[in-house]
Amino acid sequence: MNNFLKLSDEEMEFGLTEEEKRVYDQFSNDLEEDYLKELPPISIAKLYVYALKENNREVEYALYTDQPDKVAWTKKEHLQFPNEEFPQHQFEGIESGIFTLTSEDDGVISYFAKNKQHVYPMSFGMVKDEDGIWNVRFIPIQ
Numbered sequence: 248m249n250n251f252l253k254l255s256d257e258e259m260e261f262g263l264t265e266e267e268k269r270v271y272d273q274f275s276n277d278l279e280e281d282y283l284k285e286l287p288p289i290s291i292a293k294l295y296v297y298a299l300k301e302n303n304r305e306v307e308y309a310l311y312t313d314q315p316d317k318v319a320w321t322k323k324e325h326l327q328f329p330n331e332e333f334p335q336h337q338f339e340g341i342e343s344g345i346f347t348l349t350s351e352d353d354g355v356i357s358y359f360a361k362n363k364q365h366v367y368p369m370s371f372g373m374v375k376d377e378d379g380i381w382n383v384r385f386i387p388i389q
Contacts, residue, residue, distance in 0.1 A: 263293055271297055271306075278309040280380050288346045288373045288381040292356055295383045296338045302330060312374040312382040314352075319385035336362040337388055341371060354381070355389070 263271060267286070271294050274282045283291060291310065298306035308325045312318065337360055344358030352375040360369045372384030 275306045310383045
């Protein structure tokens with residue numbers, strides 16, 4: 248049995264596992280972070296990428312850290328940002344990235360992104376909030 252669900256029939260190469268898709272569906276219903284408790288940082292990042300692709304701004308923002316000293320903009324501001332084209336090439340490869348702690352509550356997913364001509368190193372920042380749940384850093388791509 249294939250335990251991966253495609254994000255779409257378009258060109259996105261990685262998918263969500265059945266568990267990640269189930270968590271995404273539950274989380275997107277009420278934005279309750281308890282659904283995220285058992286997920287590793289790479290899975291949280293994949294949910295964020297899925298929300299970006301689906302243009303689900305509420306879920307995108309809910310996956311960001313809520314540590315006051317690390318919040319870069321408000322939810323109201325986030326919802327007013329103009330829609331942009333999904334930067335697919337920046338995220339291809341994240342599912343096979345390696346998560347490394349950089350401090351007790353910070354970490355980075357290192358991976359190789361690719362487009363038609365190039366493969367290049369990327370990093371995606373994560374933050375563990377006070378509730379012990381990993382969240383996406385504001386401006387996660389480095």
